[in-house]
Amino acid sequence: MIFGARLVVPIFLISFNVSFNTVGVFICKGPKSMVYHKSERCKGLLKCSTKVFRVSLSEAKRLGRRACKLEFR
Ligand SMILES: [Zn+2]
Numbered sequence: 001m002i003f004g005a006r007l008v009v010p011i012f013l014i015s016f017n018v019s020f021n022t023v024g025v026f027i028c029k030g031p032k033s034m035v036y037h038k039s040e041r042c043k044g045l046l047k048c049s050t051k052v053f054r055v056s057l058s059e060a061k062r063l064g065r066r067a068c069k070l071e072f073r
Contacts, residue, residue: 036060
């Protein structure tokens, strides 16, 4: 059973990374926004004063965004 669980986790992480890169990330374009979020329901986006935009991860990095501390630890 333990062996089976170990096998499943890496596969899950790989597929997660692929879909994450394809779907993109969410950013707020408010003046204090410095990070990107993987979920548009993230607590960090609740206080966003503008619309929430979906961009690719590379675009978010080009804009100088860092990963959201609430989601990426
Ligand atoms: Zn976040």
